[in-house]
Amino acid sequence: MIRSHRKILSLSSIALFATLAFAATVHSHWDHVPAKDRARSNPLTGQPQAVAAGALVYSDHCAECHKADARGDGHKRPSLRSDHVRSATDGDLEWFLRQGDLAHGMPSWSSLPIEQRWQLVAYLKSIQ
Ligand code: HEC
Known part of the structure; x- marks a missing residue:
């Protein structure tokens, strides 16, 4: 009896661990960013007026x-003040804004001028 309880316990902890690992690995847009995009840094870093412009955009x-x-x-629209956004590089954020994720309700912002996307990235980094 005790032994089978232990077995159930350990099976359920394996299932829990697998679920957590799955949730942690699968659900990040940043995993899909090409290395050359990921490595880009924001050319507007250190310019306070870029943050102000980003706030307007x-x-x-x-x-x-x-x-x-x-x-x-x-609900469906996530907070942008989060560990997940904090963990993104400038390049990750610019790439994601360009791509969007329409299947999940996030439009692409590729039609904005590149400068405005970098202003948005500066703004997003400033509010963390
Ligand atoms: C029509 C609603 C809508 C608009 C407008 C919108 N978003 Fe989103 N956004 C979403 C949704 C929904 C998601 C979640 C998508 C997903 O889970 O893949 C998202 C995800 C994101 C993420 C990823 C967050 C994360 O932790 O994964 C960022 C960053 C983001 N949006 C920034 C922006 C910025 C900057 C703008 C303005 C240029 C914008 N969004 C406009 C709906 C929107």
Whole structure:
């Protein structure tokens, strides 16, 4: 009896571990970023006016979904003040903005001028 309980316990901890590992590995956009994009750094880093410009672009295009405070809608639109966003490089963020993830409701911003995407990246980094 005790022995079979132990077995169930250890099986369920294996299942839990597998689920956590799966969740941690599969669900990051950053895993798909090509190395050369990932390595790019923001040419506007250190320019306070880039952050201010990014805040304006953000309120024009992003606040509608991610909300004015960038904390998301608590449902499908994620917070942009998060460990996940913090863990992204500048290049990861610019790449993701360019690609979007339309299947999950995030538009592509490839039609914005590249400078505005870097302004957005500067803004996103500034609010972490
Ligand atoms: C129409 C709603 C919508 C708009 C507008 C929108 N987003 Fe998103 N965004 C989403 C959704 C939904 C996701 C989650 C997509 C997914 O899970 O793949 C997302 C994901 C993201 C992520 C990834 C967050 C993470 O932790 O994985 C970033 C960064 C982001 N958006 C930034 C922006 C920026 C910057 C803008 C403005 C240029 C913007 N979004 C405009 C809906 C939107």
